[in-house]
Amino acid sequence: MNVFEWEPGTIIFHRKRDEWTKFLKSLEVHPGDLAIPERDFNSYHKRKVGTEDPTGGTYIRFEQQDLFRTLFGKDEWWSFFYKPIKKKNGDIACKVSSKSREGGYTLTEVPIDDVYFVMEMQDWDFSHWCLLIDEKNFLGSLKNPGVRITKKPAKKTRKLSTRIKHLYPTKKPGRGYLYHLVSCNQKDVWHPLGNFLNSRWSDYQTAVVQGVEIYAVPYDPYIMKPVGFKSCMKDERLSPWINFPQGLPREIGEILRKRMAED
Numbered sequence: 001m002n003v004f005e006w007e008p009g010t011i012i013f014h015r016k017r018d019e020w021t022k023f024l025k026s027l028e029v030h031p032g033d034l035a036i037p038e039r040d041f042n043s044y045h046k047r048k049v050g051t052e053d054p055t056g057g058t059y060i061r062f063e064q065q066d067l068f069r070t071l072f073g074k075d076e077w078w079s080f081f082y083k084p085i086k087k088k089n090g091d092i093a094c095k096v097s098s099k100s101r102e103g104g105y106t107l108t109e110v111p112i113d114d115v116y117f118v119m120e121m122q123d124w125d126f127s128h129w130c131l132l133i134d135e136k137n138f139l140g141s142l143k144n145p146g147v148r149i150t151k152k153p154a155k156k157t158r159k160l161s162t163r164i165k166h167l168y169p170t171k172k173p174g175r176g177y178l179y180h181l182v183s184c185n186q187k188d189v190w191h192p193l194g195n196f197l198n199s200r201w202s203d204y205q206t207a208v209v210q211g212v213e214i215y216a217v218p219y220d221p222y223i224m225k226p227v228g229f230k231s232c233m234k235d236e237r238l239s240p241w242i243n244f245p246q247g248l249p250r251e252i253g254e255i256l257r258k259r260m261a262e263d
Contacts, residue, residue, distance in 0.1 A: 003084040003092055003112055006120075008166040008178060009219050010081040010232065011072065012094060013117040014110045020077055020117070029067065034117065035233040038064045068119060068229035075099075075221040080178050081118075082107065082168055097168075097178040097219060105176040105220075107168070122228035128152050128197070129215035130174065131206035135181060136167070138174035138216065139204060148173035149204045151197055153215075154190040167216060179216040186211050 006012075013020060024031060033041055041064040071077070079096035086092055092112040100106040131139040131149040141147040153161075164181040167174075186208060191198040207214045217223065 003094060006081050006084070006118065006232065008080075008082055008168075009180070010118060010120045011078050011229075012081050012096060012110070012115050013071075013078040014094075014096075014114040015079075016077050017116050023074075027062075027067070031117065034064070034067070034119075035231045065228060068231075069226070071117075071119070072221065072226060072229065079108075079110065080219040082178050085109065097176065100176065107176065118232040119229050120232055121224070121226040122230050124227055125158060125225040126217045126223055127225060128223050129182065129217045130179070131201070131204055132214050132216055134207050135164075135214060136169065137171065138169060139206065140173040146172045149201045151191045151201055152195045153184075154192055157184060157188055157190050160184055160188045161215075164214075174216065178219040180219070182215050182217055183212045184215070186213050189213050 021031075029045065033045070042062075045062045045064075076099075079098040082095040082097055084092060085095055094110045094112060094115065096108055096110050097105050098108045098110075128150050131151065133139050139149045141149060161182045161184040164183055167179040167181050169175050169177075169179070191202075193199050193202065
């Protein structure tokens with residue numbers, strides 16, 4: 001694993017490895033399978049249903065992306081990566097945005113040896129964003145400055161927004177989360193008042209620069225809506241599909257699936 005190649009927002013699994021192992025084994029999936037090409041994974045991870053006769057029955061497809069989405073939903077196992085750390089003694093660690101015991105998120109350090117799987121979002125949508133004073137400082141509530149102002153933009157507004165850069169604020173109310181700054185032309189921004197948050201914070205306005213509004217999307221598993229995943233790992237096993245560039249034959253795939261699940 002080359003931690004220095006990971007982008008902010010990469011998903012690193014570093015907690016509850018026993019549960020991870022047990023989960024994959026229940027699906028008859030070897031950890032190395034997550035790193036193989038999606039087409040090959042989908043080719044041999046099929047389930048025969050409807051009959052015990054090996055020549056009959058039908059196959060249901062068990063796709064790699066379905067598994068990645070399930071893993072994303074188990075956010076107690078992983079954190080969003082922020083940046084690598086190289087210590088004076090040569091050890092490597094990761095700064096991550098992780099759940100805090102007091103609630104919310106905080107920046108913590110994870111030794112690289114604790115990381116057992118890494119994947120990235122190929123693309124993403126989002127449901128909410130936070131209002132800003134400027135590109136570094138977050139807008140807080142007048143009654144409670146430590147509370148950030150969050151709104152839910154309309155679908156069209158989200159589609160017309162443009163990603164700018166990553167941000168990790170060190171001051172409240174934004175502190176603790178990794179964010180992605182986004183912009184949208186003022187004329188295209190719409191926050192439907194039928195939403196509770198939009199109605200509650202209707203008097204608050206985000207930063208505006210030359211007719212463009214600036215917001216911050218938090219890397220939060222309940223706000224981020226991934227559109228596809230990709231493993232950042234390599235399969236260290238001898239790869240049998242090198243000899244099958246068009247995909248594994250069904251019979252070989254079935255045998256390999258069973259053998260890999262037993263490893």
